[in-house]
Amino acid sequence: MKLASIVLAAGKGTRMKSSLPKVLHQICGQPMIHFAVQAAQNSGAGKTTVVIGHGGEKVQQYLGAGVDYALQSEQLGTGHAVLSANQAVSNEFDYVLVTNGDMPLLTEETLRQLVVTQLSNTGPLTLMTMVSDDPMGFGRILRGCDDSVIAIVEEVQCTPEQLAIRELNVGAYCFKTKWLWQALQRLPLSPKGEYYLTDVVGIAVEDGFRVAAITMKDNREALGINTRVQLAEAEAFMRKRILEKLMLDGVTVIDPASTYVEETVKIGMDTILQPNTFLRGDTFIGSDCEIGPNTMITDCRVGNHCTILSVVMEKAIVEDGVDMGPFARLRKGAHLGPGVHLGNFGEVKDSYLGAGTKMGHFSYIGNATIGKDVNIGAGTITCNYDGEKKHPTVIGDRVFIGSDTMLVAPLNIGDDAKTGAGAVVTHDVPAGEVVVGVPAKPIRMKNK
Secondary structure, eight states: OOEEEEEEEOOOOGGGOOSSOGGGSEETTEEHHHHHHHHHHHTTOSEEEEEEOTTHHHHHHHHGGGSEEEEOOSOOOHHHHHHTTTTTSOTTSSEEEEEETTOTTOOHHHHHHHHHHHHTOSSSEEEEEEEOSOOTTOOEEEEOTTSOEEEEEOGGGOOHHHHTOOEEEEEEEEEEHHHHHHHHTTOOOOTTSOOOGGGHHHHHHHTTOOBEEEEOSOGGGGOOOOSHHHHHHHHHHHHHHHHHHHHHTTOEESOGGGEEEOTTOEEOTTOEEOSSEEEESSOEEOSSOEEOSSEEEESOEEOSSOEEOSOEEESOEEOTTOEEOSSOEEOTTOEEOTTOEEOTTOEEESOEEOTTOEEOSSOEEESEEEOTTOEEOTTOEEEOBOSSOBOOEEEOTTOEEOTTOEEESSEEEOTTOEEOTTOEEOSOBOTTOEEETTTTEEEEOTTO
16 A cells, blocks of 8 residues: 655635735744644655645745645635646556645544545545534535535534534545546535535545545544644643653653743653643753753754753753752753853853863853863853954863953963952963962862
8 A cells, every 4th residue: 555645735724814824823842834844744644745825935944854845826625636646646656645734733544544444345435523513614514315425514604503513523634546546626616716625535435435434532632723823722622731741751741831841851760840831843862951941942962861941042952960050041052061060140051061170150151162070260251252253262171260350361270270259361362370469360270
């Protein structure tokens, strides 16, 4: 069995009131089209074609070469949209799965069930339905005397009796490919001047085929996003889904309602997420950590046994046993070695702090390489920018940097050296030397 998938993503999304294509609005850090394509691909499809139209260049720019594309140049309905993918999805595929790019909550497990049902169906298609008291604008499912599906009626065309029907069309289908292409050629033009994909059900019935249907277990998967209100609803459910998986995998989430974790984040067992924690992007957090409260981590690597309290971090590395905060910041390129302590209001950028180093509060370290077991006193600043270029500071092992020291780069400070409180260090300091004053001068040489 060869399966292809088509994801419809050509709509304008006018109710979003946005210049951004609807399917590129984000849910838990990813555009909604990401989730729709991912579910289609993971359902077993050997090829995925995304039908684009409005803002198609931006959709292609995001998805890249991982999928094929078909252009729906005119917005003439869902049937016309699927037909636009005719050349991209050839008859070499036995079956084709059709879903919508604005339904990010539909899971691969649900789509697999749809495909498996169609494999055992003698008819040309199987569709997904849901039973709900809230119609959400979906078409109504009409069944015959033998309980088979005989039609889908769009809500705008329903009679008062049909509007009362609680079984709704979700908008996910699995077709026999050859039959689909010829059926789409026979679609009638709707009163709105569009070709509805839902009308293929009537064509199948006219051809004497039985149309199969499966009912969705969790109606929340069927949420289609047309407004920013629905976008927020989808965000809340996706976040709940992500957090539930983390908790089942051994992560403690103190307050899920105030914890925000994106799908791409990985977290080890026995880590605790405190309230108001935001974990975003390509982030990995090890085991036995305590993160938060009031912490934002983006695109970072955090080791095991770390405590990170009220911290902002982006594109940084933190090794095992680090404790940080409160109110510290790691900027791009920061790397804290094992057992480092970073105090409150400390900031690090493009620098490495060696194992066991302690950096006091209200300090800034930039473009520096710092050795092991260094003490960096409160108020220390690496003066790394001269107005045109940034310069490096290199500090050896076991160095003591006194409070309020200004380290004017480029600068090298040798092992076991010390600076006095308030020193302005403008020249290299040899190993073991003690410098004080403005500008800093030696007061004692090692072994002298």
